[in-house]
Amino acid sequence: xxxxxxxxxxxxxxxxxxxxxxxxxxxxxxxxxxxxxxxxxxxxxxxxxxxxxxxxxxxxxxxxxxxxxxxxxxxxxxxxxxxxxxxxxxxxxxxxx
Numbered sequence: 628x629x630x631x632x633x634x635x636x637x638x639x640x641x642x643x644x645x646x647x648x649x650x651x652x653x654x655x656x657x658x659x660x661x662x663x664x665x666x667x668x669x670x671x672x673x674x675x676x677x678x679x680x681x682x683x684x685x686x687x688x689x690x691x692x693x694x695x696x697x698x699x700x701x702x703x704x705x706x707x708x709x710x711x712x713x714x715x716x717x718x719x720x721x722x723x724x
Contacts, residue, residue: 673713690719 633653640646640658648658663670685693694715695701702708 673709684722685718687719687722690715690722694719 635649635651637647638650640648640661642657642661646658646660648655650656657665694712697708697711697715699705699708699712
């Protein structure tokens with residue numbers, strides 16, 4: 628029996644028939660939304676970031692600059708940038724309270 632040759636490319640999701648996705652691997656059969664709907668345990672949930680009260684708080688202008696520098700949009704949405712930005716935003720919220 629001969630196997631069908633895999634050709635990567637954009638295809639329409641056979642499950643929802645609404646989204647196209649890049650099938651760059653033969654095991655990718657449905658779009659991410661349909662996959663997560665079928666496998667809810669695979670969905671990532673953001674971990675709460677603890678904010679530690681500091682004896683030396685960061686000045687507001689420096690905090691704004693740090694948030695701008697480490698924002699995920701500047702770092703290809705990396706997990707490290709997201710965690711750092713989330714921490715700094717919580718720190719800013721706490722300092723304003």
